Amino acid sequence: xxxxxxxxxxxxRTLPVKRTRSAERTLSASARRRGHRLSADVALLAVxxxxxxxxxxxxxxxxxxxxxxRVKFPEEPTFANFDAVLVPDVTFTPLLNSxxxxxxxxxxxxxxxxxxxxxxxxxxSRTGRAFLATILFATCLPITAIMVPVYALFVQVELIxxxxxTILFFAASQLPFAVWLxxxxxxxxxxxxxxxxxxxxxxxxxxLLRVVLPLMGPGIAVVTVYSFVMMWGNFxxxxxxxxxxxxxxxxxxxxxxxxNRGTVVYGQLAAFSVIYSTPVLLLYILIARRLGGxxxxxxxxxx
Amino acid sequence: xxxxxxxxxxxxxxxxxxxxxxxLLLLFLAGPLGYCVYLAFTDxxxxxxAESSFVGLDNFTKAFGxxxxxxxxxxTLVFTVVSSLIGQNTxxxxxxxxxxxxxxxxxxxxxxxVVVAWVLPEVVAGFLLYxxxxxxxxxxxxxxxxxxxxxxxxxxxxxxxVSFANVWRGTAFSMLVYSAALNEIPKEVTEAAQxxxxxxxxxxxxITLPMIRRSIGTNLMLNTLQTLSVFGLIWVMTRGGPGGRxxxxxxxxxxxxxxNSMIGYATAVALLLLVVGSLxxxxxxxxxxxxx
Numbered sequence: 001x002x003x004x005x006x007x008x009x010x011x012x013r014t015l016p017v018k019r020t021r022s023a024e025r026t027l028s029a030s031a032r033r034r035g036h037r038l039s040a041d042v043a044l045l046a047v048x049x050x051x052x053x054x055x056x057x058x059x060x061x062x063x064x065x066x067x068x069x070r071v072k073f074p075e076e077p078t079f080a081n082f083d084a085v086l087v088p089d090v091t092f093t094p095l096l097n098s099x100x101x102x103x104x105x106x107x108x109x110x111x112x113x114x115x116x117x118x119x120x121x122x123x124x125s126r127t128g129r130a131f132l133a134t135i136l137f138a139t140c141l142p143i144t145a146i147m148v149p150v151y152a153l154f155v156q157v158e159l160i161x162x163x164x165x166t167i168l169f170f171a172a173s174q175l176p177f178a179v180w181l182x183x184x185x186x187x188x189x190x191x192x193x194x195x196x197x198x199x200x201x202x203x204x205x206x207x208l209l210r211v212v213l214p215l216m217g218p219g220i221a222v223v224t225v226y227s228f229v230m231m232w233g234n235f236x237x238x239x240x241x242x243x244x245x246x247x248x249x250x251x252x253x254x255x256x257x258x259x260n261r262g263t264v265v266y267g268q269l270a271a272f273s274v275i276y277s278t279p280v281l282l283l284y285i286l287i288a289r290r291l292g293g294x295x296x297x298x299x300x301x302x303x
Numbered sequence: 304x305x306x307x308x309x310x311x312x313x314x315x316x317x318x319x320x321x322x323x324x325x326x327l328l329l330l331f332l333a334g335p336l337g338y339c340v341y342l343a344f345t346d347x348x349x350x351x352x353a354e355s356s357f358v359g360l361d362n363f364t365k366a367f368g369x370x371x372x373x374x375x376x377x378x379t380l381v382f383t384v385v386s387s388l389i390g391q392n393t394x395x396x397x398x399x400x401x402x403x404x405x406x407x408x409x410x411x412x413x414x415x416x417v418v419v420a421w422v423l424p425e426v427v428a429g430f431l432l433y434x435x436x437x438x439x440x441x442x443x444x445x446x447x448x449x450x451x452x453x454x455x456x457x458x459x460x461x462x463x464x465v466s467f468a469n470v471w472r473g474t475a476f477s478m479l480v481y482s483a484a485l486n487e488i489p490k491e492v493t494e495a496a497q498x499x500x501x502x503x504x505x506x507x508x509x510i511t512l513p514m515i516r517r518s519i520g521t522n523l524m525l526n527t528l529q530t531l532s533v534f535g536l537i538w539v540m541t542r543g544g545p546g547g548r549x550x551x552x553x554x555x556x557x558x559x560x561x562x563n564s565m566i567g568y569a570t571a572v573a574l575l576l577l578v579v580g581s582l583x584x585x586x587x588x589x590x591x592x593x594x595x
Contacts, residue, residue: 040404048413054431069440116324140584142532145576149339172331233424235535
């Protein structure tokens with residue numbers, strides 16, 4: 001053994017030494033990695049604790065008849081708050097209004113987006129590219145900023161305080177992003193599949209309806225759910241464009257827990273918040289699992 | 304000859320499906336935008352005035368001469384820098400980086416909680432953080448428990464409270480962007496740096512950040528645009544008060560239009576906001592183009 005070592009050239013002799021050193025290094029590296037994991041876990045849990053406190057407040061207060069502004073576990077969990085808010089005036093009418101408003105606008109947005117995405121995805125033209133650039137530009141505009149002029153315009157054309165007017169504006173404000181997303185999903189449907197339909201004499205409209213759209217179910221689901229969730233949570237648009245209380249969606253009517261009724265019953269506010277938020281959380285889970293979390297960015301960031 | 308005649312007609316027929324969308328956009332988005340540009344140069348009022356007249360740049364000179372407006376611009380800047388540039392962006396990147404090292408259950412739990420805060424409706428988020436920051440709220444309870452002095456956050460530091468609220472609500476977006484970006488960095492690159500003995504922070508600074516710089520750019524743009532148009536969150540928490548100390552530009556605009564009945568003036572403020580938004584929008588498109 002020692003003889004072989006003396007006979008080996010210097011370059012080779014260093015090899016085993018190097019190997020043991022790298023082995024040591026990987027050993028300490030794995031220990032270090034374990035340390036890293038522990039410190040990362042601790043840091044993440046600290047952030048999670050800070051983030052969860054407001055959420056815990058709403059969950060605990062909703063089942064606490066004596067809820068105030070602090071997080072505390074209810075002494076006697078009760079559904080009294082839910083019973084109190086689950087009446088037509090407080091919950092059912094606003095939720096129905098929300099459903100009508102957001103459902104109608106989503107339907108309009110998704111149909112317009114599917115139709116508009118088709119020529120953008122299938123034919124290349126200069127107009128199409130310019131249109132797409134405009135659409136992308138419009139997705140970023142702060143809609144909040146145009147609400148005052150929209151209000152003034154709606155007063156003039158007598159669309160103020162009407163459900164259909166608000167639906168039309170909602171649909172238009174969400175349309176740029178919906179077109180953008182829809183076009184990206186449609187690009188994923190191979191053209192060859194349509195060509196067969198064309199040779200059978202189908203019009204582009206028929207092939208869109210019968211071939212392309214059925215093949216992009218997940219994409220349509222994402223655009224639909226995304227538009228709906230954005231509108232469901234939107235406060236400023238209905239707040240500006242609707243006036244009569246019986247038309248108000250939940251996003252605006254929730255403010256009635258403050259103001260009008262003197263003292264705020266926090267437990268009922270929390271219970272209503274839970275009822276109002278649950279649909280969007282469920283919808284989000286529905287599509288997030290299918291698309292792995294960062295769905296909103298699939299279209300926005302990747303282009 | 305016939306192909307020249309059918310060319311434009313065919314192009315028109317092909318573009319036909321886009322027409323409902325285009326009409327909707329023209330009537331309800333381009334229309335209001337055009338009307339916004341027009342109104343900004345008039346003195347239209349909310350009530351009691353049949354005719355409005357063209358007043359040139361009066362609204363803008365008035366705005367820049369108004370102390371409340373300048374204050375609102377300043378608060379908007381603070382709000383954007385603290386909550387978007389520093390808060391959401393840095394925390395989101397930090398969370399995404401930590402999640403790569405953390406154990407699976409912790410990663411799922413933290414990610415879930417942060418995303419729930421993001422998915423909740425804006426107004427609900429406002430109530431939750433209102434309860435959190437109130438004098439008798441949770442934050443003071445926690446500080447009390449730690450034997451630290453509490454205070455009436457919504458009164459003493461309203462702009463900071465709403466900024467933190469926006470961090471709470473918006474961090475998930477940055478976290479998702481950065482998680483996706485970090486996942487795309489080839490493992491060999493970080494491993495090579497690790498073998499060379501580069502420490503975690505140095506690896507972050509010299510290797511990771513330059514590799515995801517495009518994502519940083521897009522994320523900053525989108526965060527800033529989102530933050531510029533926050534209304535409901537601040538409205539629910541403070542109504543812009545006390546004494547206008549959390550009144551960012553959207554809230555100032557709303558007050559001018561509906562408390563002071565000056566639609567024309569409020570629209571001029573809106574136009575300024577739109578111009579800033581458009582500039583960010585153009586930068587964002589430029590970033591996308593270099594990325595594609």
